[in-house]
Amino acid sequence: xxxxxxxxxxxxxxxxxxxxxxxxxxxxxxxxxxxxxxxxxxxxxxxxxxxxxxxxxxxxxxxxxxxxxxxxxxxxxxxxxxxxxxxxxxxxxxxxxxxxxxxxxxxxxxxxxxx
Amino acid sequence: xxxxxxxxxxxxxxxxxxxxxxxxxxxxxxxxxxxxxxxxxxxxxxxxxxxxxxxxxxxxxxxxxxxxxxxxxxxxxxxxxxxxxxxxxxxxxxxxxxxxxxxxxxxxxxxxxx
Numbered sequence: 001x002x003x004x005x006x007x008x009x010x011x012x013x014x015x016x017x018x019x020x021x022x023x024x025x026x027x028x029x030x031x032x033x034x035x036x037x038x039x040x041x042x043x044x045x046x047x048x049x050x051x052x053x054x055x056x057x058x059x060x061x062x063x064x065x066x067x068x069x070x071x072x073x074x075x076x077x078x079x080x081x082x083x084x085x086x087x088x089x090x091x092x093x094x095x096x097x098x099x100x101x102x103x104x105x106x107x108x109x110x111x112x113x114x115x
Numbered sequence: 116x117x118x119x120x121x122x123x124x125x126x127x128x129x130x131x132x133x134x135x136x137x138x139x140x141x142x143x144x145x146x147x148x149x150x151x152x153x154x155x156x157x158x159x160x161x162x163x164x165x166x167x168x169x170x171x172x173x174x175x176x177x178x179x180x181x182x183x184x185x186x187x188x189x190x191x192x193x194x195x196x197x198x199x200x201x202x203x204x205x206x207x208x209x210x211x212x213x214x215x216x217x218x219x220x221x222x223x224x225x226x227x228x229x
Contacts, residue, residue, distance in 0.1 A: 043205050043220030093216055101209055101216040102171050105157035
């Protein structure tokens with residue numbers, strides 16, 4: 001069965017450092033890999049999407065890489081700030097058919113950035 | 116910018132009652148998804164609609180049904196509620212015609228079944 005694992009349940013770092021979150025998957029060939037941020041009791045917020053034929057994507061302080069051979073994505077937040085503290089969810093989706101668009105989420109990593 | 120609207124935001128029901136959750140997608144988004152998120156869990160896909168037709172179904176109990184209306188809003192109907200149905204229910208919308216499928220989530224409805 002499809003499985004998505006995010007490297008750790010919790011990650012604590014100091015302000016100004018780079019946070020690196022890992023997402024590994026098995027039994028899946030996703031067309032898209034997405035990262036979302038979720039604050040307690042709120043809906044996930046889309047951050048970045050990377051396609052299966054892309055290696056890297058950047059947006060401001062965020063960077064995501066996608067290695068379909070390793071079946072892994074890395075998500076980096078540079079110059080982290082306490083406001084970046086949240087749960088970060090990795091999500092995969094297929095390329096076509098009736099399952100197009102449906103997101104399968106990892107269990108999330110709780111990031112805490114200490115001042 | 117307009118966001119996804121969900122109502123009600125909070126709902127308390129007794130076991131065996133019914134509940135209806137509503138979702139109003141972002142204007143011009145033609146696809147709606149429903150997800151269920153239990154305490155400490157990741158969101159689980161329930162069902163989706165594209166252009167008012169059901170497009171995919173996940174682990175949605177037979178007690179639940181949903182539809183998308185002509186104005187693209189969607190309703191999730193839940194009957195014979197059980198304690199285990201207590202969760203956050205998110206609706207998300209997406210403009211699939213653009214090719215990418217990033218999803219825009221609503222604030223969620225917190226359902227508590229007593």
